[in-house]
Amino acid sequence: xxxxxxPSVRHPRVGRFFCFxxxxxxxxxxxxxxxxxxxxxxxxGTYYSILYCDSAQRDLQPQVDSLLDAFDRSASLWVDxxxxxxxxxxxxxxxxxxxxxxxxxxxWATRYTQGAFxxxxxxxxxxxxxxxxxxxxxxSAALAAMLSAARADLALCDGRLVKADPAxxxxxxxxxxxxxxxxxxxxxxxxxxxxxxxxxxxxxxARGAKPDGxxxxxxxxxxxxxxxxxxxxxxxxxxxDGSVVxxxxxxxxxxxxxxxxxxxxxxxTGRPVRHTLLSATVVDSLCWRADAMATAxxxxxxxxxxxxxxxxxxxxxxxxxMLIYDDRGxxxxxxxxxxxxxxxx
Numbered sequence: 400x401x402x403x404x405x406p407s408v409r410h411p412r413v414g415r416f417f418c419f420x421x422x423x424x425x426x427x428x429x430x431x432x433x434x435x436x437x438x439x440x441x442x443x444g445t446y447y448s449i450l451y452c453d454s455a456q457r458d459l460q461p462q463v464d465s466l467l468d469a470f471d472r473s474a475s476l477w478v479d480x481x482x483x484x485x486x487x488x489x490x491x492x493x494x495x496x497x498x499x500x501x502x503x504x505x506x507w508a509t510r511y512t513q514g515a516f517x518x519x520x521x522x523x524x525x526x527x528x529x530x531x532x533x534x535x536x537x538x539s540a541a542l543a544a545m546l547s548a549a550r551a552d553l554a555l556c557d558g559r560l561v562k563a564d565p566a567x568x569x570x571x572x573x574x575x576x577x578x579x580x581x582x583x584x585x586x587x588x589x590x591x592x593x594x595x596x597x598x599x600x601x602x603x604x605a606r607g608a609k610p611d612g613x614x615x616x617x618x619x620x621x622x623x624x625x626x627x628x629x630x631x632x633x634x635x636x637x638x639x640d641g642s643v644v645x646x647x648x649x650x651x652x653x654x655x656x657x658x659x660x661x662x663x664x665x666x667x668t669g670r671p672v673r674h675t676l677l678s679a680t681v682v683d684s685l686c687w688r689a690d691a692m693a694t695a696x697x698x699x700x701x702x703x704x705x706x707x708x709x710x711x712x713x714x715x716x717x718x719x720x721m722l723i724y725d726d727r728g729x730x731x732x733x734x735x736x737x738x739x740x741x742x743x744x
Contacts, residue, residue: 407632411638418453425550425713430498435448435450435451435452435610436451436452436453436456436458436459437449437450437465438451438459438460439711440460440463440464440467442464442467442468442470442471442579442599443467443470443471443475443575443576443579443598443599443600443616444475444477444600445576445600445601446599446600447467447597447598447599448598449463449583449595449596449597449598450595450596450608450694451592451594451595451596452594452595453590453592453593457590459586459587459590461523462586463583463586464583466583466586467579467583467599469497470497470575470579470582472519473495473497473498474497474498474501474579475570475575476521476570476572478694478696481496482494482495482498483569483571486498486560486569487521487568487569489562489565492559492560492561492562493558493559493560494555494558494559494560497578497582498571499555499558500578501518501574501575501578501687502518502553502560502569502573503555504574504578504687504688504691505517505518505569505571505574505691506518506553508574508688508691508692508695511571511699511714511716512691512692512695512699512707514666514667515666515695515696515698515699515703516574516666516691516692516694516695517549517666518569518570518571518573518574519548519549519550519551519553519568519569519570519664519666520549520570520664520669521549521567521568521569521570522545522548522549522566522567522568523537523542523545523546523549523664523666523669524567524570524572524662524664526541526542526545527664527670527671537669542604542669542670544566545566545669546547546669547564547566548564548566548567548568548670549567549666551563551564551566551567553567573646573690573691573694574687574690574691574694574712576599576600576602576689576690577602577642577644577685577686577687577688577689577691578682578686578687578690579599579602580597580599580602580604580686580687581604581642581685581686581687583597583599584597584604584606584686585669585685587606588618589657590605592606592739593606593607594606594607594608594609594610595607596615601644601645602642602686602689602690603617603638603642603644603686604641604642604645605617605638605639605640605641605642605645605687606640606675607639607640608639608711610710613637614637614638614639614743615636615637615639616635616636616637616638616743617636617638617643618632618634618635619632619633619634619635619636619643619645619720620632620633620635620647620678621633621722621730626638631724634720634742635742635743636682636738637741637743638682638740638741640684641682641683641684642682642683642684642685642686642689643680643681643682643689644680644681644683644689644690644693645678645679645680645681645693646663646678646679646690646693646694647677647678647679647697647699647722655703663694663698664698665698666698672697672698672700674700674701675700675701675723675724676696676697676700676701676704676721676722676723677722677724678697678717678721678722679692679693679696679697679704679720680693680720680721680738681693681696681718681719682718682719682737682738682741683715683716683718684715685715688715688716689716691716692715692716692717692719695706695716696721701721701723704719704721705733708735717735717737718735718738718741719734719735719738720732720733720734720735720738721733721734731738
């Protein structure tokens, strides 16, 4: 069955869409293995769901909730007192280990994708109405000023952030959730748990195999007609020791004067992307990297993303499937050979 988010949770985070689990563990399959345990809760404005097999049958809910609460206090744009909010307001320049890692990972992704991914778009995301602030679509002068701030240099110096332009604001929404999944995975690894499936708002990581020896099954959502449509699974992949993340334009958008504005901001133009790529799903060993690359492909569009993958055949984040509607309204799929091998349904 499909694993869905808790019905009481809405997900306000920019740029995130759900991967749905195609099947849950069967208890009968665990007769000769530790019984699976399940944790559920809310974090980062969305849900989390974790399945794990632990011979000691430890309840890890307190550790998980503590980690995710601390993560929100550091990197959330939705928590007024978070360190990121204070950093963007220039009330501090000191980075904690979470923000230091997020910034370093983001700067790597910017270089690797030649600017398709960029965490400096914070003010642009807010202006176009995809943040905690009220929408105020920019005129040409305001857009130019925000683009200038989004292109200003950043530097790390002894644990401090140095901005060339104080107006630069960071937005880690295209990478933070994936990184929080990696931190949870590291927690389980340290505790000696090597069979688990972690899902935070659709960002998924799997370790080992299910107790019956089969791979974890993760469903990729079929693009929907609108943001309220019930989710449907398009493809199911078998996952061992890897992560999968989907970014898409079909659930996070708004319409104005007959135009649809996607939540994905193109750092080159400062505007929401307008191409026809519906979703990009990436498999990678690291969830933060899959997260960043899925967003980068949504910025690039299908043709540029295909060229990027072709020129980085062995690079990270290049195992992907992308979905697009053609001119006749038919759903077309582009799948890399490595991703194709993971499809089991």
